[in-house]
Amino acid sequence: MSLKPYLAASVMALVATGAIAQDDLPQASSEWFTAGQEAIQAIIDRQMNTNPATNIILMVADGNGVGTNYATRLFIGQEEGGMGEDHVLPYETPEWSSALVKTYNINAQTPDSAPTAGSMNTGVKQRFNLINLGEEARYDDCSTVEGNELTTLAEILEPMGKSVGIISTARLTHATPAAVYAKTASRNWEDSVPEGCTAQADIATQLIDAMESGLIDFAMGGGHRHFIPESEEGGRRADGVNLVERATGLGAQFATNTEEFQALTLDGETPTLALFEPSHMQYEHDRTDEPSLAEMTAAAIEYLSQNEEGYFLEVEAGRVDHASHAGNLFRTLTDGRAFAEAVAMADEMTNDEDTLIIVTADHEHSLAFNGYCGRGSNILGLCYDIDNSGVAHSDELVLGDDGLPYPIVGFLNGPGSILVPEAEGEGTQQVETEVGAAEGTVPTFSGSRPDVTQEEALDPDYLQQALIPKSSESHSGEDVAVYAKGPWAHLFDGTIEQNVIFHVMHHAAVTAAAEQ
Incomplete structure (x- = not known):
């Protein structure tokens, strides 16, 4: 007769009675062992916060999937003098709940930023290259817009008295920031729509419409060219409309550089528009005469937090994505570091009791990691x-x-x-x-x-070595992560569909408030 079942049962009995305590194990003095004990104790001590969320901050590092996040972690840790692998990003501590997120679109295995951002802002998945239109809408077809418009989180929260802000290092008319306010059959209709299209305005016009209606209070990023006419230097608007003049005529304050940014009145009342570049803002490594993502985040929170009813703020590190498209890992990671600094800033300036902070990405890129490399490479x-x-x-x-x-990191396709x-x-x-x-x-x-x-x-x-030649490296369809802290952050668990992020925000700010 085998003694294995008897011995196993005896060991379990000893463990159950405390005969083999953790402190008696030979590995108990290891730093890894004690750190493991501290990690689970921090999770055990974490309390579910079921307060209504007065404020919600959705922070999206565009293209920062699990792999890119891993590379950013090592990069920052090594910059700070460590080996990198054991570094902890601001949102990777036990205080944050987390989950994996499935990013596919209705009709695409590999997602696009427009419908992924739209899913987070409306609660439903959307079609490739569309923003905030239902599944019956079709790309590049204006006739399918009417009747398929979706209601955004901003449109739900604004009637509750909350303020709404958008920050992006990309153009404000680009996919992720546009998902806060725009509804369009093409993410590319940034300053014009096809002839005869009356069902929607171009994306830039929709932003100023949203500021005029009171939906958007604070908007800061790039994309100046889409707001000014072709007759002005760098302008792209063929209709001759100057949307900046329209915004300032409505009482908005406007900034285009660091000095003007620093002079803004952050009173929570004056509509605020800042457009720092004709197209996207500069990469963090190359940044001159424009604020960092952390500085813009701080300004937005200072402005929005003066509303006692609360606010919704979306922050996008858009150029993480663009650097990967260019096959340039260095700028991907330096912009990833800027995003981590913005998260730390948002966390420092807010209270976990009333503010839900969500950190995530819209999709991953086709980067890959080579092995077998030693620690600290x-x-x-x-x-x-x-x-x-x-x-x-x-x-x-x-x-x-x-x-x-x-190289440790390569891309499966791209300019390199x-x-x-x-x-x-x-x-x-x-x-x-x-x-x-x-x-x-x-x-x-x-x-x-x-x-x-x-x-x-x-x-x-x-440029990282790549296999398949492409002028612009592609997204990939693999999961991204979501991290959260504050009211109802514990709802992020397991593996979820991307549109569930909206439902957590809605529950925290709307349902929980109604049930209180």
Whole structure:
């Protein structure tokens, strides 16, 4: 007869009676062990907050999926002098609840920012490239707008007396910020709509309409070109309308640079519009004469918090996404750091008792991580080997079968592709294709990996190695994370659909208030 069942039962009995206490285990003195005990105790001590949420702050780092977030964590930790892997971002502490989020759109496995942001603002998934229209609407078809408009969270909260603000390092007419106020059959109709389209206005006009109606109180980001006529330098509006003049004529204050930003009156009453760049704001690494995301967040909270009825604020780190599209990890991570600083600022300026802060992303990118790298290998650089007798990596590079070192992070597609088109007229083959944007005749691509040095890989302008050649790297469909603290944050648990984020916010601000 086997003794295993008897022995197992005996061990369980000893554990149950406390005969084997944790402090008696040989690993009890390990820092990892005690840190583990502290981590679960912090979660045990966490109390469910069922207060109504007076304020809601939705913070979206565009393109900051689980992988990008991991890279940002290492980057910041290494910048601060650590090895990086054990660094904790401001929203990764036990005080924050978390969940995984499924990001697909109604008709797309790989999502677009417009419907993902729309799902968070309306509670339903939407179609690719549409903003805040129901599933019967169709992309680029103005005739499907009427009757398919969805009600946004801002439109629900504003009649309750709450103020509404938007901040983005992208254009304010871009997909994620536009989801707070706009309804459109195309995310690209930023300053015009097709001829004969009367069912909706362009996105920039919708923002000023929302400010005039009192829906939007505070809006700050890029995109100046979509608000001014073609007759003015950099303007894009063919209709000749100057929306900035319209906004200031309605009593709004306006800023375009750091000095004007610092001079704004944050009284909670004067409508506020700031447009710092013709298109998107600058990457954090290149930023001059415009405020940081953390500074804009602080200004918005100072302004909005003067409303005793509360507020809804959406904050977007839009350029995290753009740097990944460009295949440039350095700027992805420096803008990721700016986002983390903005989260820390929002947390510091608010009270967990009445403010629900949600930190998430709209989608991930097609980045990938190479191995096997030793601890502390610079996340921007090459993969160094594991030191079997120490903790930090060895001085030996890990090589591929081609005998060359490789960066820790790469992209599956993008501008940094190792494949390049062969020159015409040198006996190269032309390939006929009917697939996607490459429809027609395209050249044959070939190539091999370059021998990259650590110095080259750490250059801020270095493009990560990619496989499939694309002028702009693509999103991916994998999950993102959501982190939350404050009233009803505990509702984030497990794996959820992206539109559930709206329902948590609605429950915290509307349902809980009605039941009180």
